[in-house]
Amino acid sequence: MKAVVWHGKEDVRVDNVPDPIIQEPTDAIVRITSTAICGSDLHLYSKLSPLMREGDIIGHEPMGIVEEVGREVEHISPGDRVVIPFNISCGDCYFCDQDLYSQCETTRDTGKLAQGVNLLGRGRGASLFGYTHVYGAVPGGQAEYLRVPQAHFGPIKVPEGPADERFLYLSDVLPTSWQAVAYADVPEGGTVGIWGLGPIGQMSARIALHQGAGRVIGIDRVAERLAMASRHGVQTLDFSAVENVRDVILDLTDGRGLDAAIDAVGMEASGSAVGSLLQTTKLQLDKATALRAAMSSIRRGGTLSLSGVYAGPIQAFPLGDLFDMQIQIRMGQANVRQWTDEIIPLLTDEDVLGVEDLKTHTMPLEDAPLGYEIFQKKQDGAIKCVLKP
Template sequence: MKALTWHGKRDVRIDDVPDPVLIEPTDAIIRVTSTAICGSDLHLYELLGPFLDRGDILGHETMGEVVEVGADIRTLQPGDRVVIPFNISCGTCWFCRRGLQSQCETTQVREYGSGAALFGYTKLYGQVPGGQAEYLRVPLADYNHVKVGHDLPDERYLFLSDILPTAWQGVEYAQIPTDGTVAVLGLGPVGQFAARIARSRGHRVLAVEPVPERRAMAARHGIEVFDLDGDTPEQLRDLTQGRGPDAVIDAVGLEAHGSPGISVLQQAVGLLPDPLSRTVLEHAGVDRLAALHSAIDIVRRGGTVSLSGVYAGDADILPMKTMFDKQITLRMGQCNVKRWTDEVLPLVEDPADPLGVMDLTTHHAALTEAPDLYRKFQRKEDGCIKVVLRPGAADSGRAL
């Protein structure tokens, strides 16, 4: 089959690789009909290469059709249409039963002290082959799927794999008061959905984003948008009686604009031999913290900062005095996809499309175009906000 594989920093390629096969009786194989490029895929493209091997298959936003099931599978059969959550969880352990599927005890990557395994996401999270491919092996498939109907297009459902529940969790964690205001930093795909979800709940949403096309998209959904400049914090305070928003959602993460010194460090890490660079990434402060520092600055006293953006450094310096003095609540973490599915799925299937899932994708392409689209997405060129790839596996000649 064809798959998008990692070969080095900013070097991803379409390769011919072996088709996946059933390894455990709890596995299933799906034919991928749609797969997306996620903002966190860009961390692999740019920074986290020391935890990847050449030829690793990337991608963790995937849906498709079941083509083969293991002997112990009870809830799936060939022909079923499914979305695959990006985190791999068992559904029965202590954490899964409490809605913390991203901490699943069955799939935790204990070698690196990490939570649940993820599709297509480095040794830190299990090095499980990802879904930017024609076929995908799904472990623990009885639980690791969301079964959907056949009537609506893929795009209605695909974002249930990651970014839509991630945004939902970000809003939940923000603890916005009933009549409250939330600021969203970053209007990439997760920020777009977080802003829309908060707006659909009746909150006032102030969103900060330096890219004009992303601001324009959010404005279509009733979001008040602001460019990123030195006056932005004061603007947001002026709009909230001088106090600041009740909550701030950081939808940017480790590759924020600003923090030039850390940007240089991130570039230098990529030049080190893998063992040394892994040590730096595991023990140094390698995150650009501009967005997080802005969130802490902007949020009102007694407010909440919710982190949906990914951070990776273990020695990042935070303004603890300010956080303590302002009595800030900080919530964060990998999304627990299955925890939110039952709440989000009816909104996705609503004919009115209240979250605008059909107004997010800016680029549809064949899987073979993925390397070029990784470049465009990282550089924010050509109005690129969300990329959906169609592998076209029906012509791959897989024998079943």
């Protein structure tokens, strides 16, 4: 079959690789019909290269048709239309029982590398599809076929009818955004600031408004992304056009700041010219530009919700100031299956969250290298690229 294979930093190719086969009674094989490129893939594409190996199949936002199931897989059968959550969870361990599916003990990578990357000596969470050698080294879903481990629990059966794009984002974007908003705990009618208007920021904004936030302020600098947010009711702020984002936000909020902030940027944040220089000198002091702007714009007693991915330490983290301001922080990989039952009804009859207005590019799988490039460089208006194997 054909699959998107990692060959090196900013070098992905579509290769011929062996077809996957059932290996465990809890496996399924799914023929992929749509598979999206995610902001998290951009970390693999560049920053997380040391955790990748040439030949890794990437991708973690797939859906398709079940081809074959192992003998312990009962809730899906060949021919069913399914979406595959990006985290691989057993549904029945200490953490899964608490809905902490991204911490599943059954699928955690216990290898030396995974143990070694945690500075606290505590290893890594649940395995993820197509996501490095510290998250299980599981072949990913940007491919014609996918072997789904723990398929007795993971795959979500979705109805026939609407186009794939109505359900595809159940794999990651929607539950991640739902969790970002849940963790932000915005008071009814309150104001939430969202840093980053990629797919995660876009959907977090729509979910926050749907759930009763009074005002959403979205911060980015890419014109098409600002425009998409503003047509969904977001008050937008181009951070490249102002001297200090915090000052603008304080002006908009009676000098107090936001009730809640969501960081939907993560470690790919872009900042000042000095920042970029530091980044290229590998000091990486500015990988938290968006996070710092968010932290400085929250009101006392407010909440910070991180969905953007960070790896390793952040220098000069203002812990004492957050303590003084009584800021609550919640974060983590999305516990996909915790939220999907609540989201599905918003997709089935009407497109309540406007998910059909997110994708900007549909491409054959063969064009994945181009998809990665334009998505990373934010060229050609790319906001969400969906590959069709």
